Amino acid sequence: MWQYETTTVWRSGKEGRLHEAGNPEIAISTPHEFGGPQNMWSPENLLAGAVGACLMTSTLYFLEKARVDLRSYMSNTKGTMQKTRDGLAFTSMDVEVSITVGANDDVEKALRAAEMAEQSCPVSKALKCAVNVHLQVNVHGTWEA
C-alpha cells in the first residue's frame, strides 16, 4: 500500500497553495474562467497534468525495461469538462504523445512500452471518463513515423 499526502492552504480570494513534504509549493486557484486570477494552476489543469505525468512516468518504466534509446518524450493532455445533468463533469481526457528514439529497432519497442503504460497508469485508471491516447514515435534525425 502506498499513500500520497498533500496539504491545501487557502491564502486569500480564490487562491491557495499546495504543499507536499520537501516539494516546491504550487500556487493554485479557481480557473480564470470561473473568476480566479491568471497564471495559477487550477484543480482541473492539475488533473490533466496528473494524467500526462503518469503516462510519462509509466512509459519511462517500460522504455527502460525494453532498453529503448529514448531521445525525447513530450505530450499534450487535454481534459474536457462539460455541463451535464449531474453538474460539471469531466467527459474525456485526450493525450497526444510524441516520442523520439535513437534507432529504427526501437520504434516497435517504444510503441509497445507506451501501450503498456496506457493500460497500467494508475492515474488514468482512476478516472471514470475515457482517456484517449494518441501515439507517435519518430526516429531521431529522420521524419519517419
Added chain:
Amino acid sequence: MWQYETTTVWRSGKEGRLHEAGNPEIAISTPHEFGGPQNMWSPENLLAGAVGACLMTSTLYFLEKARVDLRSYMSNTKGTMQKTRDGLAFTSMDVEVSITVGANDDVEKALRAAEMAEQSCPVSKALKCAVNVHLQVNVHGTWEA
C-alpha cells in the same frame, strides 16, 4: 464546454516538467518509492493535490455565495494506492478539511457550503474510488467545533 490543456516534457532519467500557458512549470518525476528522485511532484501526489485543490475552490464558491466570513481553510488529502488484481490502483481518497469562520452564525453556513462542494467538485466526481471528506468548522478565537 471547458478544456484544460497541459504539456508534459521529459528531461532525463525519471524526471520531467509540466507546463501550462503562463503558469510556473512544475517539476515532476516517478514517485521516490518507485525509483524517482526526491523533492519532485509525482503524478500520484498531483492527483491528491487536484482533489484537495478542487474541494477548496468549490468550497470557496459556496462560502462566498453564503457570505461567510472565512478566516482560514486548510485540508490534508491522502490518496491510497494498492496492488489489486487490475494492477496498481487508487482505492480511496481521504480529505480532512479544517475551516475557521468569523462568527457562530457562520458555522452552519460553512458546513453546508463544504457539503455542497463535496457533492459538486468535478475532480472528486471524476474519480472511480470513494472520496471521503471529514469536515471541521471552528469559530475564530474560540475552541468550539
